[in-house]
Amino acid sequence: MTPRLTLSVLPLTFAVCRFAPDAPLPPLGGTLFSVTRTADELSLVCEDTLIPAGARAEGGWVALKLHGPFEFSLTGILAAVLNPLKGAGVGIFAISTFDTDYVLVKRERLDAALDALRAAGHTLLDAGVQDAAELE
Template sequence: MKRLTIDLRPDEYVLSRLPGGSSLPALPTGSGFVSVTSTPDEISLVTPAGHEPAGAKVDGGWRLLTVRGPLEFTLTGIMASLAGSLAAAGVSLFAVSTFDTDHILVKQTDVQRAVHALREAGHEVHA
């Protein structure tokens, strides 16, 4: 696996869930990472803490690790390498991919273990 450069973002993030078909709230684009995924059953959002929608089911205390990109679509094994390293260290993750790169959220309580595991796997992590 190619050595990846990963940035640990300083802010806290929250995961939110709204019922499928809900209207999307105003989102803080331009100030941190925001992700929206919609299925018929749910809308999942990742936002900086303090921007979770009213009435949503919320899980807070997440930190964001971003692989420096852009990454070519022909690259294989990136998420497998990251997820495997974290799984071996007992760290749960929430993964999001964008057009340019991959992002992983880990609980704040697991950040140090996650950074250590990724560095042990040969990746460069900037905190």
């Protein structure tokens, strides 16, 4: 059985940034900031207004917060969100934390994403954003 989840839209736009793998960590800040370092790259997600100098960045992402916390033993949490988005042709960038997950979608696809999630039976809380027009 596919879980029915509660999500909310963070009222900001974000950027996904890339640096060389040995780059120093940029200053932390903002409401959502995620850093991942691998042998191939240093990636970060930050608010569009906080893109560090020298970053290769793609902005215009909107974050959907899955309301957790979720036990590590649970299965199908991300799939319950990603499958409806896939069906609607909405690309994503996912971030997982200890307690929950965030799914980023491009701003121009937000309305399609919200429609698909509602149709799949998920609950979208009013966090000040109900559609892409409210982010302008």
